Amino acid sequence: MITGLRPLLRGSTYTGVLFAYLGAFASVPLLFFALIPALAWKSAPEGAQVALMLLVWAVLVGLVGLVGVTRRVLVVSARRLLRVPLPDPTARRRPGADRWRTPLWLLLHVTLGWIGGLLTGLLLLIATTLPGAWLGGTARVNVFGWSMEAKGPWSWLLSVSCLLLAAAVCAGVTSALRWLAPRLLGPSSAEQLASAAERELLLAERNRLAHELHDSIGHTLTAATVQAAVAGEVLSADPAAARAALRSIEESTRAALEDLDYVLGVLREEQPGTAPTRTLGDLPELLDRLRHAGAVVQPELSGDLTQVQGTLSRAAYRILQEGLTNALRHGAGGPIALRVAVAPDGLELDVVNLTRTGTDPGARAFPSSGHGLPGLAERVRLLHGEFEAGPDGAQHWRLAVRLPVRLSA
Secondary structure, eight states: OOOHHHHHOOOHHHHHHHHHHHHEEETHHHHHHHHHOOOTTSSSSSSHHHHHHHHHHHHHHHHHHHHHHHHHHHHIIIIIOOOOOOOOOOOOOOOOOGGGHHHHHHHHHHHHHHHHHHHHHHHHHHHHHHHHHHHSOOOEEEEEEEEEETTTHHHHHHHHHHHHHHHHHHHHHHHHHHHHHHHHTTHHHHHHHHHHHHHHHHHHHHHHHHHHHHHHHHHHHHOOOOOOOHHHHHHHTOHHHHHHHHHHHHOOOOOHHHHHHHHHHTTTTTTOOOOOOOGGGGGHHHHHHHHHHHOOOOEEESSSSGGBBHHHHHHHHHHHHHHHHHHHHHOOOOEEEEEEEEEEEEEEEEEEEEEEEOOOTOHHHHHHSOOHHHHHHHHHHHTEEEEEEOOOOOSSSEEEEOOOOOOOO
């Protein structure tokens, strides 16, 4: 019993009815336009005139529902008054039958508003009339030819019953609108697919930016840390070498700041600047920064690197950057063998370095996020390439990547 009365005690029930009444009230101006053709058809029977008026009225209400702003207003109103969680409508034009969902909702909204309003008003009128009439004797109510008479205390009981019934009508109208709102005002299947596609693109872009940050900033910080340590060691004995290391730190951090500014602009949804584009043509600069950090790099380059297409060239640069950073960060400090081979059918990238043992004296410990190699593997997979990373013999670690390539003319 108490559970059944709970909807009658909620304020959201009556705000929902207010929402329905507002829809009915907003349709009143259209009723005057619907009367024009019915009044012009003077020779028609009264029933035909009423049917024509209702038909024209329904058509006008449906046309209002086709206006784009109507859907947005209805969604906002339903969220606030019906307390239904509805997402904002998409800006895309709804294909097929989806465009008729708003007119159908508006027709049902107006219909429920008029039915609920008339029934509630009638029941409240009866509830307030019966007790007053009983004070003067017998209470009689006539509604559309239906007569009801109540005497004595029965009028009070009937009055309370009418009040409860009016509240039940309010709850029923609100429940019906809440059931209909997600189905007619909520996103359609096409809109849900479009929203899912947008989220997927957003996640893909954020993952790409995360890879860019990891590759660029991670490499720069690793190289800068090593260079700073070298500068500190040779500051007194070789000031020129210390100054060269500091200049290298300045150059590498400036490049990293460009990457960081671009990524932050995208994440803030601002208009970002031009994306930094580093390709295999920038490989000599990368090797120079590593040499300033004290690394011994033994490059072996074959083929024309400039013939590799832009997207593949940028990806290859990032792969080599991450591989060299890992060698600098986790290697034993010996020479790093780098091989880049451009062939007509593929691009081969190899980075081999000495592995560090736990007894290496003076070994620097660098924290690892654990995302470097998985990120590289994912990048290579998206390019339909082959990825291999692991021990190469007892004392070496090898990163080997093979990418399919189309050479430019």
